Amino acid sequence: MLALASGNAAGSRMRYSLFSLLREALNGQAGWPAAWRDALPRAHYDIVVIGGGGHGLSTAFYLAQEHGITNVAVLEKGWLGSGNIGRNTTIIRSNYGEPGNTPFYEHSMQLWEGLEQALNYNAMVSQRGVLNLYHTDGQRDAYARRGNAMRLHGIDAELLDRARVQELCPFLAFEDARFPVAGGLLQRRGGTARHDAVAWGYARAASTLGVDIIQNCEVTGFDIVQGRVRGVQTTRGPIAAGKVGMAVAGNTSHVAAMADLRLPIESHVLQAFVSEGIKPVIPNVVTFGAGHFYISQSDKGGLVFGGDIDGYNSYAQRGNLPTVEDVCESGMAMMPMLGRLRILRSWGGIMDMSMDGSPIIDRTPLEGLYLNAGWCYGGFKATPASGWCFAHLLATDRSHPVASAYRLDRFATGLVIDEKGAGAQPNLH
Amino acid sequence: MRLTCPFCGPRDLREFTYRGDATLRRPDPDAANAASAFADYVYLRANPRGPHREHWYHAAGCRAWLVVERDTATHAIGRVALARNDQP
Numbered sequence: 001m002l003a004l005a006s007g008n009a010a011g012s013r014m015r016y017s018l019f020s021l022l023r024e025a026l027n028g029q030a031g032w033p034a035a036w037r038d039a040l041p042r043a044h045y046d047i048v049v050i051g052g053g054g055h056g057l058s059t060a061f062y063l064a065q066e067h068g069i070t071n072v073a074v075l076e077k078g079w080l081g082s083g084n085i086g087r088n089t090t091i092i093r094s095n096y097g098e099p100g101n102t103p104f105y106e107h108s109m110q111l112w113e114g115l116e117q118a119l120n121y122n123a124m125v126s127q128r129g130v131l132n133l134y135h136t137d138g139q140r141d142a143y144a145r146r147g148n149a150m151r152l153h154g155i156d157a158e159l160l161d162r163a164r165v166q167e168l169c170p171f172l173a174f175e176d177a178r179f180p181v182a183g184g185l186l187q188r189r190g191g192t193a194r195h196d197a198v199a200w201g202y203a204r205a206a207s208t209l210g211v212d213i214i215q216n217c218e219v220t221g222f223d224i225v226q227g228r229v230r231g232v233q234t235t236r237g238p239i240a241a242g243k244v245g246m247a248v249a250g251n252t253s254h255v256a257a258m259a260d261l262r263l264p265i266e267s268h269v270l271q272a273f274v275s276e277g278i279k280p281v282i283p284n285v286v287t288f289g290a291g292h293f294y295i296s297q298s299d300k301g302g303l304v305f306g307g308d309i310d311g312y313n314s315y316a317q318r319g320n321l322p323t324v325e326d327v328c329e330s331g332m333a334m335m336p337m338l339g340r341l342r343i344l345r346s347w348g349g350i351m352d353m354s355m356d357g358s359p360i361i362d363r364t365p366l367e368g369l370y371l372n373a374g375w376c377y378g379g380f381k382a383t384p385a386s387g388w389c390f391a392h393l394l395a396t397d398r399s400h401p402v403a404s405a406y407r408l409d410r411f412a413t414g415l416v417i418d419e420k421g422a423g424a425q426p427n428l429h
Numbered sequence: 430m431r432l433t434c435p436f437c438g439p440r441d442l443r444e445f446t447y448r449g450d451a452t453l454r455r456p457d458p459d460a461a462n463a464a465s466a467f468a469d470y471v472y473l474r475a476n477p478r479g480p481h482r483e484h485w486y487h488a489a490g491c492r493a494w495l496v497v498e499r500d501t502a503t504h505a506i507g508r509v510a511l512a513r514n515d516q517p
Contacts, residue, residue, distance in 0.1 A: 253476035264472040266449065267501070312447040315478040315502045320430045322443040355472045411472040412465065424471050427447055 013208045016120055035200060036080075036207035041214050041236050045073045047394055048232060048241035050219050050255060052076025054085035054195075054380065055372055056247040057202035058387025059394070060211045061119075066388070067395035070210035073241075075234060077218035081199035084249050087317070087349035088380040089272050089294060089306045091285050093130040093190035094155055097146035100405030100417040101358065102153045107402045108385030109155075109189060115384060121201030123193050124299065129284035130190030131160075131168065133334070135179045139289055143185040150187070158186045169286060171335050179290035179333055192285060192296050198383055222259045222369070229259070229368035245370040245394050247386075250315065250350025252373040259366055263373065264355040264411045266426045269314040269348045270306065270377045271323055275341040277301030286334070293330035295338075302344060305331060309351060309377065311427035318348045351377050353426035358417035361389050362399070362408040370394055371408060376429055433509050436491040448484035450474055451496045451515065478502050484512060 014020055014033055024031055047063060049056045052074045063069045076082075094109035096102045116123050134140045140159075147157035161183045166174060172181045207213055214236070221233035222244070231240035248255050250267045278301050285296040295305035307327035310319045324346065331338045354360060354374030359382065364371050372390045375382060389403035399406075410416055411424075422428035430442040452475070456466035479502055485495045496515045498507035 251478070253474065254478045257475070257477075262469075262473045262475060264474070266474050266476050267478070312499075313449070313476065313481055313483065313501045314504065316504050320442055320504075322441075325443075355474075412468040425449075427449075 013204070016122070035204040036213055039073070039207075039212035039214050041073065041217060041234070041239055042212065044231075044240040045212070046071040046242045047245065048072070048239060048243075049074045049245045049247060050232070051083075051247040051249065052080045052203075052213060052215065053083045053247065053249060054081075054199055054202065054383035055249070055375075055386045055390065057199055057206055057213075058383050059245060059247055059372070059390045060213075060387075061202045061206040061209070062388050062391035063395060064206060064209035064211055067391060069395055072206075072210075073212040073214055073239065074206070075217045075219060075232070075239070076213070076215045077235075079215050080203055080213060081196055084349045084351075084379055085199045085383070086196050087272065087347055088195055089296070089304050090192045090195045090298070090380065091130065091190070091294065091296065092125070092193050092381040093187055093285070094381075095130060095132065095146065095150060095157065095185065095187045095190065096419060097149045098358075098417050098419045101419060102149060102155070103402040104385055104389070104406070105381065106153060106155050107388065108382050111384035111388060112193065113189070115193075115198075115201070119201040119205045121197065121204060123197045123201050125191070125193045126299075127189050127191040128296075129186055129188045130287070131165070131284055132185045132287045133165070133172070133181050133289040134184060135182050135290045137182075140183060147185050156187055156189050158188070160184045160186055168283065171281065171337050172286070173334055173336055176333060181334075190285065192298075195380060202387070219255060219258070224259065224366065227367060229366055241368075243368050243370060243394055245372060245390060247372040247390065249352050249373070249375060249379060252352045252371075254315070256364075256371070259364070259369060261364060261366065263371075263408075265374055266313050266353045266355075267315055268309040268311065268351050268353045268426060269316060269319045270309045270351050271319040271327070271346055271348045272304065272306040273324075273327065273343050273346045274298070274305075275303040276344050278303070278341065288330050288334040291330035291333065293327060293334055295331065295335070303338070303341065309353070309427065315350055316348070317350060351375070351379075353429060355411060355424040355426060356416035356418045357420050357422065357429035359386070359406050360408050361386065361393060361403045361406040363393070363397075364408065376426075430504050430506070432485060432495070432497055432506060434487050434490060434493065434495065435509060435511055436493060437487065440487070440490055444487060444489035446486040446488045448486065451482040451484045451512070480507070
C-alpha cells in the first residue's frame with residue numbers, strides 16, 4: 001500500500017489491481033481505505049474550483065496532474081457527484097460537425113479512451129458505438145456531411161444504409177408509416193461510461209495528488225477587492241484564493257449573480273428514465289432522427305433513455321408529465337417493443353442552457369474569476385476535456401487550442417457556435 | 430404544472446408554449462449603443478432561482494400571450510396576466 005503524507009486528515013491510497021482484489025478477497029474486504037480524503041477547508045488556496053461535479057473534479061485533477069498545481073480546493077455544496085454527473089444518460093461521443101466543437105469533443109473522446117489507466121479507476125468506459133438514425137434523404141445528406149467533417153478531423157464515422165442498420169439493431173421500426181428508419185451514422189468509438197464512477201475516479205485521483213475536496217460547503221458570496229476576486233464566502237467560512245473557477249452547471253447564473261454577472265444562460269430541467277432490467281437487447285447507443293430520443297442499455301440491464309428538456313426555466317430537479325409523454329412517444333415510434341417495458345425511475349437535472357447551445361470556457365470580466373458553463377445537455381461526454389481545458393486556462397491564463405472558440409464574448413461579436421441552427425432560444429436547442 | 434389563463438381558467442401545461450423572460454425590453458435601435466444593447470437583450474438573462482416573470486402563449490386555447498409569475502425553484506404559479514396589459 002502506498003501511503004501519502006497529507007496535511008489534512010488521514011490520506012492513504014491503495015493502487016487498485018488484480019493483486020489488491022485478490023488480497024482483499026482473502027482479507028474479508030477489510031483493508032480498503034477511503035477513496036478520497038474528506039478535507040477540512042484551509043484559509044487559502046492557489047485555486048478554488050466551485051462545484052464538485054464531473055467538470056470541477058476533472059479540472060482539479062488536471063491542474064494537479066498536468067500543471068503541478070496541487071494547492072487546490074474543490075467546493076461542493078452537497079455531496080460529491082450529487083448534481084448532473086449522477087443524473088445523465090452516460091453517453092460519450094465525438095460526432096460533432098461545427099469547427100469549434102469537433103476538435104474539442106474528439107480530445108474528450110481520446111481522454112475517455114485512456115481514462116481508466118490515468119485514474120487507476122474502473123469507470124466502465126464501453127465503446128459500444130453511437131448510432132444516429134436518419135429517416136429521409138435530406139437527413140442522410142446532412143449526416144453524410146457531418147460524418148465527412150468528422151473524418152477530416154481523423155474521427156471515425158460510418159454512414160450505414162438500412163440493411164446494415166437492420167443487422168445491428170433489428171428491433172427498430174423499419175416499416176413505420178411516418179418515420180421509417182432509412183439508415184444511420186455510426187461512431188463505433190462512442191459509447192457509455194459509468195457516470196458516478198467518473199466522479200469517484202477523478203475525486204480519488206485528485207485527492208491523492210493533494211487536492212482538497214470539501215463537501216457540504218456552499219459558496220454564498222465572492223470577496224472582491226479593487227475589481228479582483230480574492231476569495232469566496234462559504235457556509236464553512238471564508239476561503240481566500242489566487243484564482244476562482246466556476247463549474248456549477250445549472251446553478252451558473254445563480255452563483256455568477258453573486259459577482260454581479262449576467263450570463264447568456266438559462267437553466268432548464270432535463271428528465272431521464274430507466275426501465276426495469278432485462279436481458280441484453282440494445283447493443284449500442286441509438287438516437288432517433290425524427291424526434292429527440294436516445295437510448296442505451298446499462299450493464300445492470302435497464303434501458304436508459306431521455307429526450308428533450310421540458311422547455312421552461314427551472315431549478316427544480318424534477319420535470320412535468322407532458323415531456324414524459326413526448327419522450328415515450330418518440331421511443332415508441334423508434335422501437336415499438338419499448339411499450340412492453342415498465343419505467344422504473346425518472347429524474348431531472350438542471351442544464352445550463354447557453355443561448356447558442358455550445359459551452360463557455362473563458363475568463364470573466366472580473367479578474368481572477370473563470371467560467372466553465374453552458375454545457376446544455378451535453379456535459380457528461382465533455383467531462384475529461386472540459387476539465388483539461390479549464391485547468392489549462394486557470395493555470396496559464398490562455399485558452400487551450402481545442403477550446404479557443406468557447407469564448408464568453410462570442411454572443412456580442414456574433415461568432416456563435418450554433419450546432420443545431422436554432423437561434424438564441426434555449427428551449428429549441 | 431397548470432397555468433391559470435385569465436380567459437380559460439386552469440389549463441394543463443401542454444396547451445402552452447414558453448417564450449422566456451418577460452422583463453426584457455427591446456432597446457431603441459437608433460440609440461448610440463444599440464449594437465451592444467441588442468446583444469444584451471438577445472443573449473443575456475438574469476435566470477433567477479426563485480420568482481420569475483415569463484411569457485407563455487396559450488397556443489392550444491385562447492391564443493393569448495400571458496405574463497406568468499412562476500417560482501423556478503418550486504414551479505409554483507403566482508399571478509397570471511395578459512401580456513398586452515404589461516407593456517411599458
